[in-house]
Amino acid sequence: MSAHLSEHPSEWTLRRLHAGELQADEATRARTHAASCEQCSAVLRSAEEAQRQFEAGLPFERFEQGVKQAEERAQRQERTRTGGSQRWMGPLVALAATVLVVVVARPLLETNPLPGVRAKGGAVAELRIGGGEGSQRMARTDVLEPLAPGERVRLGYTPDARSYVLALSVDAAGEVTPLYPEAGQSLPVEPGTGTHWLPDSIEFIGSGAERVVVLLSDAPVTVEDATAAARQAFEEGRRDLAQMPLLNMDGDQTHWMLLKP
Amino acid sequence: MGTSQPVLRVIQGGPPEDRRAFLRELYTKYGGSVLGRCRYLLKDAAKAEDAMHDVFARALTHSDGFRAEASPLTWLMKIATHHCLNQIRSERAGWRSWFEREEAARPEGHGGQQSMETRDLVRRLLSKVDVETQQAVIHYHVDGMTLEEVAAALGRSVPTVRKRLETFAELGGEELRVR
Numbered sequence: 001m002s003a004h005l006s007e008h009p010s011e012w013t014l015r016r017l018h019a020g021e022l023q024a025d026e027a028t029r030a031r032t033h034a035a036s037c038e039q040c041s042a043v044l045r046s047a048e049e050a051q052r053q054f055e056a057g058l059p060f061e062r063f064e065q066g067v068k069q070a071e072e073r074a075q076r077q078e079r080t081r082t083g084g085s086q087r088w089m090g091p092l093v094a095l096a097a098t099v100l101v102v103v104v105a106r107p108l109l110e111t112n113p114l115p116g117v118r119a120k121g122g123a124v125a126e127l128r129i130g131g132g133e134g135s136q137r138m139a140r141t142d143v144l145e146p147l148a149p150g151e152r153v154r155l156g157y158t159p160d161a162r163s164y165v166l167a168l169s170v171d172a173a174g175e176v177t178p179l180y181p182e183a184g185q186s187l188p189v190e191p192g193t194g195t196h197w198l199p200d201s202i203e204f205i206g207s208g209a210e211r212v213v214v215l216l217s218d219a220p221v222t223v224e225d226a227t228a229a230a231r232q233a234f235e236e237g238r239r240d241l242a243q244m245p246l247l248n249m250d251g252d253q254t255h256w257m258l259l260k261p
Numbered sequence: 262m263g264t265s266q267p268v269l270r271v272i273q274g275g276p277p278e279d280r281r282a283f284l285r286e287l288y289t290k291y292g293g294s295v296l297g298r299c300r301y302l303l304k305d306a307a308k309a310e311d312a313m314h315d316v317f318a319r320a321l322t323h324s325d326g327f328r329a330e331a332s333p334l335t336w337l338m339k340i341a342t343h344h345c346l347n348q349i350r351s352e353r354a355g356w357r358s359w360f361e362r363e364e365a366a367r368p369e370g371h372g373g374q375q376s377m378e379t380r381d382l383v384r385r386l387l388s389k390v391d392v393e394t395q396q397a398v399i400h401y402h403v404d405g406m407t408l409e410e411v412a413a414a415l416g417r418s419v420p421t422v423r424k425r426l427e428t429f430a431e432l433g434g435e436e437l438r439v440r
Binding site: 012014023050051053056060063064067069083101143148207238240243259261 | 281284285286289290291292293294296310311313314315318319321322331332333334335336339340342343345347391392393396400404405406407415416417418420421
């Protein structure tokens with residue numbers, strides 16, 4: 001069965017038909033087509049057979065029990081995550097409903113973190129992911145980093161000779177969210193050598209990709225200007241986060257692409 | 262006297278029977294598809310069943326949002342795919358043990374022998390690409406989504422999805438060509 005022949009509904013459409021998800025007119029069209037098309041009716045039969053075998057092999061009561069245990073497991077993991085001293089923790093503060101949640105906390109970080117990859121310049125920024133089921137990890141800048149449910153992000157920087165720091169994120173719709181600070185202008189870097197961690201952990205909720213940007217600069221930058229530059233970059237990338245260029249601003253920039261759970 | 266309209270309101274939670282009915286609906290509509298995805302990726306019957314339970318537990322936890330989805334099947338399959346790929350990645354030996362694992366499950370299948378072979382080929386090549394490409398490839402070649410459907414499911418543009426699929430196709434030849 002090809003999903004890609006224009007005369008057939010896609011295989012996915014047929015599977016949605018089987019699940020009873022299509023609107024009435026679309027369902028009628030697909031059903032009418034499948035009635036006279038052996039290829040498409042085979043897809044429907046196959047979906048029916050898969051469901052039949054599933055129900056025969058796993059009675060509802062066992063399924064229900066398994067889901068209940070999975071919920072309990074998830075709750076235990078959540079309690080461990082929020083209650084353990086070795087975990088990231090803190091009350092959630094909504095930044096933007098259904099888009100982003102910032103966790104005000106100072107998580108315990110593993111020692112000797114690997115440096116992040118910088119886009120240019122001498123300063124370095126890092127993005128660490130943690131708080132989920134797995135161990136903490138450093139996000140790479142050259143691949144899309146998938147986030148598991150509950151995982152949070154922490155940003156760090158080594159300022160080198162730079163004096164100010166600012167962080168923001170852009171979602172797949174081009175919505176820009178200032179992360180640090182939320183308003184005003186970029187903040188002076190912390191004194192001292194080594195990595196400095198921004199005070200908040202961030203949990204991205206919703207779905208799709210999110211691009212996170214850290215800008216280290218010599219002069220302060222207003223959040224407003226940085227937000228405008230991010231929007232402009234998003235447009236220059238043809239509204240595709242993966243194609244988005246560096247922000248048109250002076251300083252060192254580090255970009256990461258995250259895939260929200 | 263005018264006619265009165267019923268007042269509708271959203272009630273959080275609900276009695277256990279509602280929840281049970283909701284779970285039964287998930288079971289009868291989507292159970293086979295989600296378990297098939299977990300078996301296809303994890304290649305281990307017990308792990309697949311656990312993963313499937315995790316996916317439906319998430320659906321229950323996010324039931325308000327889930328019910329509002331235009332395509333709950335897309336939501337579930339996306340979550341199941343993501344969950345299983347993460348699980349493979351987080352296992353100590355990762356993809357290596359995945360290759361060595363006994364094939365406890367037959368390939369997830371719809372649409373005849375040729376499609377089954379394509380899905381088997383896809384599975385063998387998955388470890389060679391990044392996670393987002395893996396997801397796109399699975400939705401396209403295994404779920405039978407169109408480019409537009411994959412793009413919508415992953416929140417990416419059609420050209421980006423096409424590019425990723427074409428990169429993947431270079432690993433497997435004509436059989437994986439993007440149409």
